[in-house]
Amino acid sequence: MQRGFTGIFLLIWLLGLLVIFAGFYIYIKDNRTVNQTPEVVLLPTPTPSPWKVYTNDKYGLQIRYPLLGVIHEKDRYIEGECGQVLKEQKNEIILDNLFKIKIVGWQGTIAEYLTVLGAKNQYDLELLDNAGAEEAVKVIGLKKGAEYAVGYPPLVYVQAIYKKNGNIFIVKSIPFHQTLGGCIDPAVMDPVKYAKFQDQEWKTINNLKFVDLAE
Structure with a gap:
């Protein structure tokens, strides 16, 4: 017990x-x-888009261009925001020192237009796709042994030619960037000093497209 x-x-x-x-x-x-x-928990800050977009509603034209770049200002080069200088004239569009587009009313083909300029069979050309144009060619350069009249070749500084809605669009580079203001084309920058802008691999003809005006 x-x-x-x-x-x-x-x-x-x-x-x-x-x-x-x-x-x-x-x-x-x-x-x-x-x-x-x-x-x-710290979430990563979203990286802002490195691009801007120029849109011309009249022609249904869009061009993507850098948000930031190198600006020529008072005999010096500084980093700054692009798109500060825009000139839209009757038959020409200029944005900074990035691109110049000449617009010509034309009902024929690009080949016929080149004939009128005296440039047919004088240049090596490459067809461009996916730009939304009826026709588009990239200008590689003068053919070896090509002859032209005294002065500049007919397509000097021309990068590409587009045909859309009864117009020819001639895209040119701007070599004299000191006079226009705004960002300069990365292709003419010092590739060592401004390597980060070179890495963008921006070119007008790679970032130009035509869109439906109804969009």
Whole structure:
């Protein structure tokens, strides 16, 4: 009888000890939860788009160009925002020193237009696709042994020619960037000093397209 009573007493003592330890554990855990500083998760800052888009609603023309570039200002070169100088004239579009587009009303083909200029069979040309134009050619350069009249070749500084909706669009580079203001073409930058802009691999003809005016 005494052994049974002793066993019951021991069991009650063990259960009490277990309750004490359980209560102490819960107390410690709750205090840690209250005093713990919540973890702050820092999300990466979205990188702004490195491009702007010039849109001409009259001709349904769009050109993507750099957001930032190198600007010629008072006989020095500084980094700045592009798109500061825009000239939209009757038959010409100029944006900074990035591109110049001459617009000529023309119902014929590009080949016929080149014939009128005296440039047919004088240049190596490459067809351009995916620009949304009816016709488009990239001007590679004068053919070896090509002859032309005294003065500049007929397609001097011309990068590409497009035909769309009864117009010829002649895209030219701008070599005299000191006089126009705004960003200069990455192709004429110092490739070592301004390597980050060279890495953009921006070219007018790679970023020009025609879109439906109804869009």
